[in-house]
Amino acid sequence: MELKRVVVTGLGALTPIGNNINEYWNGLVEGKSGCAGITSFDPANFKTQFACEIKDFDPLKHFDRKEARKLDKFAQYALVSSDEAIADAGIDLDAVDKFRVGVIWGAGIGGIQTFQDEVVNFAQGNGTPRFNPFFIPKMIADIAPGNISIKHGFMGPNYTTVSACASSANAMIDALNYIRLGHCDVIITGGSEAAVTEAGMGGFNAMHALSTRNDNPQSASRPFDANRDGFVLGEGAGALVLEELEHAKARGARIYAEVIxxxxxxxxxxxxxxxxxxxxxxxxxxxxxxxxxxxxxxxxxxxxxxxxxxxxxxxxxxxxxxxxxxxxxxxxxxxxxxxxxxxxxxxxxxxxxxxxxxxxxxxxxxxxxxxxxxxxxxxxxxxxxxxxxxxxxxxxxxxxxxxxxxxxxxxxxxxxx
CATH class of the missing domain: 3.40.47.10 (Thiolase/Chalcone synthase)
Known part of the structure; x- marks a missing residue:
C-alpha cells in the first residue's frame, strides 16, 4: 500500500526559556540559559541546588481553581502546550471528524509530585490510609492525553508512550505511522514532564547523573565541553499537530514541515x-x-x-x-x-x-x-x-x-x- 504523507501544522511549547513558541524560539536563538536556583522547594540539603524550571507559570490563568487541583503539573503543561498547538494549526473543531483525530503523548515519569506528596502525607499521618481521591488520576502518565482528548472530544487513538527520555520521540513516531497507514487524519502528539521535585532531584543525584555546578548554575548544562559533569534537570512540554498532507491542504493549513x-x-x-x-x-x-x-x-x-x-x-x-x-x-x-x-x-x-x-x-x-x-x-x-x-x-x-x-x-x- 502507498503510505500517506504527514506534515506538521501546529506547534506549542512551555519551556524553561519561554512559555510559548515565539518566546521559546527567541530564547534559543539568543542562547538563553533557563537554569537557576530551584524555587519550587528548598534545595539546601541536595547535592544539586539548581534546575531549569518553568518561569512565571500561573495555572489559574489557564484553569479554574477546582480543575487545577485535579491536575499534576505535567498534565497542566500538556494541556497548555497542546492548546497552543491546536490553535496554531487553525483546526475547526466543529468540522473535523473527531473519530479520526488522536492524541499520542509521551511522559517518562508522569505525576511524580503528586505521588511524592501523597506518600509523604500518609507517612506523616497516623497510619490510616487517607489518600486524595484524585491521587491515581493525577499521577498516571496516560492522564495527559486523556485530558487533551476529553477537553476537545478527540475520539481517535489515545495513549501515552513511556520510554524514559525517548518517550515523546516515540510518541511522534507512533503518530507518524498511524497517519501514514490511513488510520487517522490528525494526531496531537508531544510530551510533558514536571520532575523538578525533591524525589526527582534526589533520585538523579543518587545516580550521580546531575551536574553539581552550584556556584554557576547558568553554565552547568555544557554539552560537548571537556568539563561537563552531568545533565541539568528541566521541566515543560512540547506539542505538535501532525496531519495527513491532503487533509491539511484541503483546509488551507499552514505547513511547517514534512515528517519523513x-x-x-x-x-x-x-x-x-x-x-x-x-x-x-x-x-x-x-x-x-x-x-x-x-x-x-x-x-x-x-x-x-x-x-x-x-x-x-x-x-x-x-x-x-x-x-x-x-x-x-x-x-x-x-x-x-x-x-x-x-x-x-x-x-x-x-x-x-x-x-x-x-x-x-x-x-x-x-x-x-x-x-x-x-x-x-x-x-x-x-x-x-x-x-x-x-x-x-x-x-x-x-x-x-x-x-x-x-x-x-x-x-x-x-x-x-
Missing amino acids: GGGMSSDAYHMTAPHPDGIGVKRVMENCLRDAGIDASEVDAINTHGTSTPLGDVAELKAISQVFGQHAGKININSTKSMTGHLLGAAGAIEAIASILSMEHSVVPPTINHETVDENIDPNLNLTLNKAQEREVNVAMSNTFGFGGHNACVLFRKLNE
Whole structure:
C-alpha cells in the first residue's frame, strides 16, 4: 500500500526559556540559559541546588481553581502546550471528524509530585490510609492525553508512550505511522514532564547523573565541553499537530514541515550508560534515514540528545561521524539542552520543535556554555558553539535516547511538492 504523507501544522511549547513558541524560539536563538536556583522547594540539603524550571507559570490563568487541583503539573503543561498547538494549526473543531483525530503523548515519569506528596502525607499521618481521591488520576502518565482528548472530544487513538527520555520521540513516531497507514487524519502528539521535585532531584543525584555546578548554575548544562559533569534537570512540554498532507491542504493549513521518517533501536547494553562505541545510536540514525528514504548526505542539521554527560556526548558524536562520514563536518550539530536542560519525557518533542523552527527561520540555535575542547570529540564536527548560525536547513534530524537503552530518531524536511 502507498503510505500517506504527514506534515506538521501546529506547534506549542512551555519551556524553561519561554512559555510559548515565539518566546521559546527567541530564547534559543539568543542562547538563553533557563537554569537557576530551584524555587519550587528548598534545595539546601541536595547535592544539586539548581534546575531549569518553568518561569512565571500561573495555572489559574489557564484553569479554574477546582480543575487545577485535579491536575499534576505535567498534565497542566500538556494541556497548555497542546492548546497552543491546536490553535496554531487553525483546526475547526466543529468540522473535523473527531473519530479520526488522536492524541499520542509521551511522559517518562508522569505525576511524580503528586505521588511524592501523597506518600509523604500518609507517612506523616497516623497510619490510616487517607489518600486524595484524585491521587491515581493525577499521577498516571496516560492522564495527559486523556485530558487533551476529553477537553476537545478527540475520539481517535489515545495513549501515552513511556520510554524514559525517548518517550515523546516515540510518541511522534507512533503518530507518524498511524497517519501514514490511513488510520487517522490528525494526531496531537508531544510530551510533558514536571520532575523538578525533591524525589526527582534526589533520585538523579543518587545516580550521580546531575551536574553539581552550584556556584554557576547558568553554565552547568555544557554539552560537548571537556568539563561537563552531568545533565541539568528541566521541566515543560512540547506539542505538535501532525496531519495527513491532503487533509491539511484541503483546509488551507499552514505547513511547517514534512515528517519523513522515524527510527528506533536499543543499546541492549546498560541500564543508564550508552554503549561506548555508540552502536545503538548509529543504528537508530541509520534506521531513520532508511525509513525516510534519503541519503545521509541530505541532512543539514542534527539536534543531538547531547545531555552534557561525560559518556553520552562522546558516544553520540562518535556515531554521527560513523553514519555521516565525510558529510558529518558539513552538518550543523547542536544541543538545545544547553539552554533548556533535560526535559526527560518531553525532550524529544521540544527538541523536534527546535529542529522544525530551524528550517522555518534558516537559523541553527547554538550549543551554549562551551569553553574547553574535549579531545575525545572529532574536531571536524561543527557543534554550533556559543552562537546561532544562519544557514538553509532543508532536512533536520532530532535524536532522543532514554535510560534502558531506548533510542529514537525523527527526520523532518521542508515540504517538497
